[in-house]
Amino acid sequence: MSKTLGLYLREMETKHGIDPQLTGLIAHLADTCKEISFKVSRGALAGVLGSAGSENVQGETQKKLDVIANDIMCQACAESGYVSGIASEEMDHALQVPEQYAVGPYLVLFDPLDGSSNIDINVSIGTIFSILPAGTPHRDVTDEEFLQPGVNQLAAGYVVYGPQTQLVFTMGHGTVVFTLDLSSGTYLQTSEGMSIPAAAKEFAINCSNMRHWEAPVTRYINELLAGKTGPRGKDFNMRWVAAMVAEVHRILNRGGIFMYPRDNRDPSKPGKLRLMYEANPMSWLIEEAGGVATNGYERIREIQPTGLHQRVAVFLGAKEEVELVTSYHQ
Ligand code: AFP
Numbered sequence: 001m002s003k004t005l006g007l008y009l010r011e012m013e014t015k016h017g018i019d020p021q022l023t024g025l026i027a028h029l030a031d032t033c034k035e036i037s038f039k040v041s042r043g044a045l046a047g048v049l050g051s052a053g054s055e056n057v058q059g060e061t062q063k064k065l066d067v068i069a070n071d072i073m074c075q076a077c078a079e080s081g082y083v084s085g086i087a088s089e090e091m092d093h094a095l096q097v098p099e100q101y102a103v104g105p106y107l108v109l110f111d112p113l114d115g116s117s118n119i120d121i122n123v124s125i126g127t128i129f130s131i132l133p134a135g136t137p138h139r140d141v142t143d144e145e146f147l148q149p150g151v152n153q154l155a156a157g158y159v160v161y162g163p164q165t166q167l168v169f170t171m172g173h174g175t176v177v178f179t180l181d182l183s184s185g186t187y188l189q190t191s192e193g194m195s196i197p198a199a200a201k202e203f204a205i206n207c208s209n210m211r212h213w214e215a216p217v218t219r220y221i222n223e224l225l226a227g228k229t230g231p232r233g234k235d236f237n238m239r240w241v242a243a244m245v246a247e248v249h250r251i252l253n254r255g256g257i258f259m260y261p262r263d264n265r266d267p268s269k270p271g272k273l274r275l276m277y278e279a280n281p282m283s284w285l286i287e288e289a290g291g292v293a294t295n296g297y298e299r300i301r302e303i304q305p306t307g308l309h310q311r312v313a314v315f316l317g318a319k320e321e322v323e324l325v326t327s328y329h330q
Helices: 005-016 020-046 064-080 116-121 207-212 215-225 244-254 275-288 319-329
Strands: 051-055 061-063 083-088 106-114 125-133 155-161 165-170 175-181 186-191 202-204 257-260 292-294 314-317
Touching: 005 020, 005 175, 005 186, 020 064, 020 106, 020 125, 020 155, 020 165, 020 175, 051 064, 061 064, 061 116, 064 083, 064 106, 064 116, 064 125, 083 275, 106 116, 106 275, 116 125, 125 244, 125 275, 155 244, 155 275, 165 244, 165 275, 175 275, 202 244, 207 215, 215 319, 244 257, 244 275, 244 314, 257 319, 275 292, 275 314, 292 319, 314 319
Parallel strands: 083 106, 202 257
Antiparallel strands: 051 061, 106 125, 125 155, 155 165, 165 175, 175 186, 257 314, 292 314
């Protein structure tokens, strides 16, 4: 009989002294994602597909479901009583908790729906979250308070909406997986600890950007593509789902390396992915599973953020591969 999320969280409180407010917040976010999962699964039947006709702070066109998921997550965090402030990919600035709700000791950051281009074609997408300390609970939260390095995270995870809805998270005691049992509406544990093999046979990168890459990345990918007769002496397979959630989920399950490098298209953008609510939480999940995550130069979780929506190059997954491509940058 699989363990329920509730039981697992209680055990984390007693075994590892995790604050019941933190486990309470995770349970609340997990519940909230059931609602997003339900809306995602209904798609056109619920009239939630297509563009919202607006742009987010990144200048990206928002899908209806981006906006819906963002509203659901904001409301859930605000009403939980566990948080002092909320930041999201879809909002220019951090959101303060409205007066009618209690505040708590945590800051929550999220990408409410990662992989937006997959929404309308029924391919895996997900919600990514990162939880940071807020100090003494307060209401007047500023963007600057969120600018903490990823090593400060107290919990991080995602919910992937794929053939199954799965919650994958860490509180620093391994990366664990819970699958939403649709018959009972409960999350049941389906992995007690993910483990990424140090070597890899699969890589994920958007090769259409090859002409914009910097030399170390071109060198590394060319070596992988050369296969058995190249310097690596073996063949590699390639995958690209265009949703970081799905790529990380695959790597946690069967290994490999994921890359979204910085490129020369726009010097003001060091990579595409966002540090605070994409790279940091994913990096921790990967590290807790024995993998490595760098920006080509340094460990992602040690980067001191300078902006809520700052971008970062990402190389994450199998230890040997990430260390190799990182060494090419030195
Ligand atoms: P959204 O956060 O806008 O949904 O973008 C998803 C994403 O940032 C990341 O999940 C993918 O790895 C990446 O975009 C795919 O980007 P390309 O379309 O450039 O390959």
